[in-house]
Amino acid sequence: xxxxxxIAIQVSELCYVTPEGVAVFDELSFTLLREEIKFxxxxxxxxxxxxxxxxxxxxxxxxxxxxxxxxNILRLSPRKLYRLRERIGFVPYPPVTLPHRTVxxxxxxxxxxxxxxxxxxxxxxxxxxxxxxxxxLKELHAYELGEGDRRVLSIAAATCNDPVVxxxxxPFRDLSPQDQERVIEALxxxxxGGVAVLATARDxxxxxxxxxxxxxxxxxxxxxxx
Amino acid sequence: MIRGAGFIFAELLRASLRNWSRWLVFSLVLGLxxxxxxxxxxxxxxxxxxxxxxxxxxxxxxxxxxLRDEKxxxxxxxxxxxxxxxxxxxxxxxxxxxxxxxAEERCILLWTEDGTRAxxxxxxxxxxxxxxxxxxxxxxxLAAPPASLPPLSRVVAxxxxxxxAFATLVVGRVAVAHTLAAWRNEWDFLRCxxxxxxxxxxxxxxxxxxxxxxxxxxxxxxxxxxxxxVGNVAAVGQIAPxxxxxxxxxxxxxxxxxxxxxxxxxGIALLLSLHRRPCPGGLGDPAA
Numbered sequence: 001x002x003x004x005x006x007i008a009i010q011v012s013e014l015c016y017v018t019p020e021g022v023a024v025f026d027e028l029s030f031t032l033l034r035e036e037i038k039f040x041x042x043x044x045x046x047x048x049x050x051x052x053x054x055x056x057x058x059x060x061x062x063x064x065x066x067x068x069x070x071x072n073i074l075r076l077s078p079r080k081l082y083r084l085r086e087r088i089g090f091v092p093y094p095p096v097t098l099p100h101r102t103v104x105x106x107x108x109x110x111x112x113x114x115x116x117x118x119x120x121x122x123x124x125x126x127x128x129x130x131x132x133x134x135x136x137l138k139e140l141h142a143y144e145l146g147e148g149d150r151r152v153l154s155i156a157a158a159t160c161n162d163p164v165v166x167x168x169x170x171p172f173r174d175l176s177p178q179d180q181e182r183v184i185e186a187l188x189x190x191x192x193g194g195v196a197v198l199a200t201a202r203d204x205x206x207x208x209x210x211x212x213x214x215x216x217x218x219x220x221x222x223x224x225x226x
Numbered sequence: 227m228i229r230g231a232g233f234i235f236a237e238l239l240r241a242s243l244r245n246w247s248r249w250l251v252f253s254l255v256l257g258l259x260x261x262x263x264x265x266x267x268x269x270x271x272x273x274x275x276x277x278x279x280x281x282x283x284x285x286x287x288x289x290x291x292x293l294r295d296e297k298x299x300x301x302x303x304x305x306x307x308x309x310x311x312x313x314x315x316x317x318x319x320x321x322x323x324x325x326x327x328x329a330e331e332r333c334i335l336l337w338t339e340d341g342t343r344a345x346x347x348x349x350x351x352x353x354x355x356x357x358x359x360x361x362x363x364x365x366x367x368l369a370a371p372p373a374s375l376p377p378l379s380r381v382v383a384x385x386x387x388x389x390x391a392f393a394t395l396v397v398g399r400v401a402v403a404h405t406l407a408a409w410r411n412e413w414d415f416l417r418c419x420x421x422x423x424x425x426x427x428x429x430x431x432x433x434x435x436x437x438x439x440x441x442x443x444x445x446x447x448x449x450x451x452x453x454x455x456v457g458n459v460a461a462v463g464q465i466a467p468x469x470x471x472x473x474x475x476x477x478x479x480x481x482x483x484x485x486x487x488x489x490x491x492x493g494i495a496l497l498l499s500l501h502r503r504p505c506p507g508g509l510g511d512p513a514a
Contacts, residue, residue: 085420096414110419115229
């Protein structure tokens with residue numbers, strides 16, 4: 001039996017109509033449990049990034065409901081939204097890192113900017129480094145990392161403040177199969193660590209290639225224009 | 227909630243130090259805003275600066291050596307009440323007299339600006355004081371007109387204020403744009419991390435306020451320096467009497483107006499710099 005606490009994200013009957021009148025989602029519903037990875041697969045302009053932005057309330061849906069960690073994000077005050085937003089890790093495409101800081105400094109930068117210090121910061125740092133396998137590279141500057149590791153650093157940065165869920169926007173795009181494998185390993189590690197992951201991808205075969213079941217895939221209609 | 231805001235501000239301030247030359251120009255231009263604003267507030271527009279010299283007469287009343295101080299004081303008050311007397315003063319023997327020379331004995335000085343009444347006043351003074359006054363000398367003097375500025379000087383100060391205020395926006399825009407470019411990764415990184423936009427804006431506005439404060443400091447140094455240098459020049463007191471007796475005015479300008487104007491200019495510059503700048507992952511302001 002699944003309780004409310006076990007649900008990271010619940011999207012119900014989501015509809016979004018662009019200002020041009022194009023309906024992007026038609027009653028989209030899905031549930032992402034904690035400790036679950038889900039892939040949102042679709043061609044370019046199918047609304048993958050849009051879905052992530054709706055979950056972060058960067059945009060308002062036309063209809064429907066979005067619960068994150070049991071809270072209806074559409075009803076939160078801006079202040080409460082930002083408190084919740086700190087519990088949503090976001091990995092944009094292209095990933096953003098601080099090239100002239102070390103891996104560790106990248107994570108510390110985020111933690112200090114969020115006002116997380118002391119023991120909690122150390123725990124978050126160690127957890128993010130160990131979950132993503134970046135511990136051996138923590139002294140390297142971000143510009144010294146390979147493309148796959150830099151992508152993983154972006155995932156670590158999204159993870160270091162103990163989020164409920166990490167939203168990854170196209171984390172496999174433009175990566176070699178080896179680097180994709182590296183990113184998948186990091187995401188699996190997050191999942192094992194109790195963090196839900198919602199990742200978008202263009203490649204429809206990707207989840208199957210890495211052994212994910214069909215239930216882990218959410219396909220978006222290709223005809224949509226965002 | 228201001229968690230982390232101090233850290234972000236300190237980081238941005240460090241980034242602005244890497245662009246110190248542009249920010250320094252911003253500070254100096256802001257100092258010029260303060261200077262022109264102060265000029266507008268303190269300069270007194272002249273009306274008769276190039277008018278004729280003013281004539282006046284001084285009656286030097288030699289006092290009897292036996293006269294007690296109380297009696298001298300009493301006489302002074304009595305003479306002050308006479309028609310045509312505009313000023314009363316006193317000199318000890320050996321003191322300098324107006325227009326040159328020294329007093330040979332204790333004397334009372336009476337000023338009048340009416341030449342036709344100077345002789346008459348001398349007669350009345352002799353009649354009233356009797357033996358208390360040993361002699362009366364009349365000195366005729368011409369006073370230079372008080373120094374003043376042309377009537378347009380305040381308009382010039384106002385135009386300068388507007389120009390320099392606009393210049394701070396332009397220079398501030400350049401400084402903010404370069405700092406933002408150097409801090410672009412940090413900005414995007416923090417936006418993706420869910421940091422509230424006001425903390426990022428606040429850091430920029432705060433940094434601009436600090437640089438504004440520096441401009442205020444420069445203004446204060448120059449203001450006080452000039453006051454030290456020319457404070458005892460009579461013309462300065464005539465042109466800008468408030469300058470020499472301004473009290474806390476320059477400090478208020480330097481420590482309150484300067485950071486406020488710096489912050490406002492920085493905020494406007496940031497608004498212009500961020501206009502149409504794409505955010506990573508298409509992030510906008512979720513609170514909007």
